[in-house]
Amino acid sequence: QQQVRQSPQSLTVWEGETAILNCSYEDSTFNYFPWYQQFPGEGPALLISIRSVSDKKEDGRFTIFFNKREKKLSLHITDSQPGDSATYFCAANQGGRALIFGTGTTVSVSP
């Protein structure tokens, strides 16, 4: 059973638009949720993260919205740029346990 789910699988937006990536999880003990950005041929790089005590985390054009009750979160990329074209992974864990990754959302930003 996939513990961390992402949707959509792929997403295309125009430059300047907001891309919205969704993530949901099963384990209610998860309390840390990082998002990783991965470009082709590279390893995943930490983009932004949130802890379950918060419902929103913002870093520049990237914002995480977190709903603990529904076990859902989303990543909003505002003013999308062609350089944001990548695959984005939602992950989750609790304490010292290993991160569990979602299946990823591939974002394409058209100029």
Place this chain on the structure above:
Amino acid sequence: GALVYQYPRRTICKSGTSMRMECQAVGFQATSVAWYRQSPQKTFELIALSTVNSAIKYEQNFTQEKFPISHPNLSFSSMTVLNAYLEDRGLYLCGAREGVGNTLYFGEGSRLIVV
């Protein structure tokens, strides 16, 4: 800043041979190292979690006999894929974490191609 280096970046090996990959943490102490395999479809499989001074915990479908891991100090870990076959192909990623913090830093990965 925290950096993780992985070596080699890419290996082509003949079916039935083995491949060793290394992971180096720079700028922080890697008290925990998680090894993942990313499939061509980009899904992540956790292979094992290694914490210094603790037993290495392997996930279901992965064994020490097939994927032996060494984590001798706070800056280095290695993993070997023994008797590699086609199903072992993928990008092997090392994720390192310092202390009890959650942040996992990844290297660029070691891609295994089996022919």
